[in-house]
Amino acid sequence: MTAGIDPVVPPVDAEAASAAEGSPTGAAGALDVSVGRVRREQLHQLIRSKAFIVGSVILLWWIVCAIFGPLFAPYNATAANIVSTQLAPAAAHWFGTNDVGEDVLSRVIVGARDILEIAPLATLLGTVLGTTIGLAQGYLRGAFDMLVGRIVDAALSLPIVIVAFLFVVAVGPSTLTLIVVIGFVFSLIIARTVRTAVLQERELDYLAAARLRDESVLHVMYIEILPNVLGPILVEFTVRLGYAIFTIATLSFLGFGVQLPTPDWGADIAINSNYLAAGYWWETLFPALAIASLIIAINLIGDSIEAVLVQ
Amino acid sequence: MLLYVLKRIGLALITLVLLSMIIFFAGQVLPGNAGRAILGPFASQQAVITLDHKLGVDRSLIVQYWSWATRILHGNLGTSYQQQAPVSSFIFPYIGRSLKLAAFAFVIVVPLSILGGIIAALNRGNVVDRVLSTTSLSLSTVPEFVSGVVLIVLFALGLKVLPVSANAPPGSSFLIQLKYLILPAIPLVFILFGYIARMARAGTVEALDSDYVRTATLKGLPRWVVIRRHVLRNSLLPTITVIATQTGYLIGGLVVVEKLFVYPGIGTLIITAATDKDFPTLEAGVLFIGIVYLAATLIADILYTVLNPRIRLGSAE
Numbered sequence: 191m192t193a194g195i196d197p198v199v200p201p202v203d204a205e206a207a208s209a210a211e212g213s214p215t216g217a218a219g220a221l222d223v224s225v226g227r228v229r230r231e232q233l234h235q236l237i238r239s240k241a242f243i244v245g246s247v248i249l250l251w252w253i254v255c256a257i258f259g260p261l262f263a264p265y266n267a268t269a270a271n272i273v274s275t276q277l278a279p280a281a282a283h284w285f286g287t288n289d290v291g292e293d294v295l296s297r298v299i300v301g302a303r304d305i306l307e308i309a310p311l312a313t314l315l316g317t318v319l320g321t322t323i324g325l326a327q328g329y330l331r332g333a334f335d336m337l338v339g340r341i342v343d344a345a346l347s348l349p350i351v352i353v354a355f356l357f358v359v360a361v362g363p364s365t366l367t368l369i370v371v372i373g374f375v376f377s378l379i380i381a382r383t384v385r386t387a388v389l390q391e392r393e394l395d396y397l398a399a400a401r402l403r404d405e406s407v408l409h410v411m412y413i414e415i416l417p418n419v420l421g422p423i424l425v426e427f428t429v430r431l432g433y434a435i436f437t438i439a440t441l442s443f444l445g446f447g448v449q450l451p452t453p454d455w456g457a458d459i460a461i462n463s464n465y466l467a468a469g470y471w472w473e474t475l476f477p478a479l480a481i482a483s484l485i486i487a488i489n490l491i492g493d494s495i496e497a498v499l500v501q
Numbered sequence: 502m503l504l505y506v507l508k509r510i511g512l513a514l515i516t517l518v519l520l521s522m523i524i525f526f527a528g529q530v531l532p533g534n535a536g537r538a539i540l541g542p543f544a545s546q547q548a549v550i551t552l553d554h555k556l557g558v559d560r561s562l563i564v565q566y567w568s569w570a571t572r573i574l575h576g577n578l579g580t581s582y583q584q585q586a587p588v589s590s591f592i593f594p595y596i597g598r599s600l601k602l603a604a605f606a607f608v609i610v611v612p613l614s615i616l617g618g619i620i621a622a623l624n625r626g627n628v629v630d631r632v633l634s635t636t637s638l639s640l641s642t643v644p645e646f647v648s649g650v651v652l653i654v655l656f657a658l659g660l661k662v663l664p665v666s667a668n669a670p671p672g673s674s675f676l677i678q679l680k681y682l683i684l685p686a687i688p689l690v691f692i693l694f695g696y697i698a699r700m701a702r703a704g705t706v707e708a709l710d711s712d713y714v715r716t717a718t719l720k721g722l723p724r725w726v727v728i729r730r731h732v733l734r735n736s737l738l739p740t741i742t743v744i745a746t747q748t749g750y751l752i753g754g755l756v757v758v759e760k761l762f763v764y765p766g767i768g769t770l771i772i773t774a775a776t777d778k779d780f781p782t783l784e785a786g787v788l789f790i791g792i793v794y795l796a797a798t799l800i801a802d803i804l805y806t807v808l809n810p811r812i813r814l815g816s817a818e
Contacts, residue, residue: 344519349753356527359775478650
């Protein structure tokens with residue numbers, strides 16, 4: 191058995207060393223050069239993908255809105271104007287005005303900010319936490335795995351929006367609450383994916399080698415296994431980012447996300463949909479299209495990353 | 502087989518207990534001072550302490566959970582802070598209306614998505630497949646209220662063929678009531694269509710690639726007979742699991758759809774309870790959703806076992 195493992199050890203060490211340096215192409219081992227080439231080819235393939243380009247352009251537009259929105263929005267997004275309420279889309283107000291006379295286009299532009307701040311942070315928290323839990327579950331197995339698995343099942347036995355809703359209501363809505371609650375809930379789902387990926391790695395020789403070298407559990411988890419399961423984690427991150435936006439928009443719509451008067455697509459839809467029956471469709475439709483375009487953009491990006499990685 | 506089913510039921514019960522703990526924690530512990538929440542910021546500290554004692558929230562967590570859980574097991578869902586009446590006295594009509602909307606969406610989505618998945622699989626790789634797969638996946642990732650708004654603007658305000666509200670005038674016939682439920686049901690259908698169709702597609706593709714289908718084709722059976730007798734029987738098995746799993750999400754999506762369409766179901770009840778910090782009503786509503794979901798998953802597991810001869814006849818897992 192040892193004879194089978196010995197030849198594997200040197201490249202694994204080289205890879206581990208390069209991972210420790212923080213750069214996959216850092217060390218000059220033969221294996222690392224080929225890994226670098228694969229990565230570069232994947233990147234080229236990604237940039238050539240039409241879905242990736244379309245998604246990136248839309249996402250970039252909303253990021254620009256989130257950062258610089260107030261600078262180029264035609265009006266002040268929170269300036270009420272009682273003489274120009276419920277105006278239909280026209281030259282002066284491309285997307286019309288709402289019930290208090292705010293410019294809908296400006297609110298749509300500026301409304302990108304909160305959701306694009308909360309969603310990536312929540313997803314990042316969920317990914318870091320979920321990766322840790324999943325690595326531990328998959329590598330340690332045993333009672334810990336069982337216990338966490340049950341808790342995950344219980345938490346996921348409710349729709350995510352409802353779990354998040356329950357906790358946000360209990361703690362009170364704020365940006366931090368949203369990030370923490372969504373991050374925690376997502377970490378459970380991400381843990382499940384990471385665990386599955388780790389279970390597939392578990393029986394491979396390089397882990398047997400690491401065990402024989404008597405490496406610490408943390409070393410094995412983060413230095414040996416983690417680099418090899420980064421692909422599924424990256425895919426999971428983009429998928430979750432889409433769902434984070436879904437969840438935050440939904441919570442805002444339900445009145446427990448971003449709070450007024452901060453311009454927010456979900457919250458605006460909740461308020462303005464009361465006027466739908468009266469025929470004032472623009473103040474509801476445009477924020478809705480904004481949410482849809484952002485989510486679809488992220489899905490396009492996620493799908494193209496997955497397509498490249500799976501090959 | 503019996504052992505397997507019993508094991509599944511046991512696991513579901515454990516999950517239910519954990520779920521109840523999560524709900525208890527979120528509803529009873531996290532909000533902190535219940536007495537203060539009810540009496541408001543201007544009540545005296547003495548009144549808050551008295552009410553806290555009366556509500557029992559000054560006891561240890563384990564004691565509180567135990568009395569909370571046993572009370573619910575006895576069918577006592579608590580007293581609504583807001584309505585000053587037992588939750589069980591008013592919750593059932595809301596549940597009934599939600600189930601009506603959910604059942605309507607379910608009846609539409611199941612045949613439609615299975616058909617969509619099979620069509621996509623039979624056209625694997627060509628334009629029909631790509632259009633079907635991309636559209637359905639995009640639709641399933643857009644929140645229900647977003648697609649709902651687009652639908653209202655298109656069909657209720659633009660074409661004026663369907664009503665904006667979900668509430669039929671009192672005394673309407675069954676068909677008229679259904680007409681009012683079409684628009685609210687479609688966003689729910691959108692969300693589920695993608696998942697179920699994808700599963701049906703994957704199952705069908707797998708069956709199409711199998712040796713027994715090749716054998717059936719080679720022995721000269723007409724394509725339609727091959728599909729009906731050999732492909733579908735095997736391909737729909739995993740789909741059943743997904744359908745049952747998605748039932749839970751269907752109930753969850755109701756919360757959003759009911760708010761948009763101002764439909765008085767369990768979702769509206771939960772949102773109102775949340776806004777009013779009426780935790781007993783909120784807990785009962787969420788617990789109901791959780792139980793529906795768990796039951797659906799359990800039924801899916803058992804159905805899968807019953808329908809799959811490999812599990813039914815072989816050794817239990």
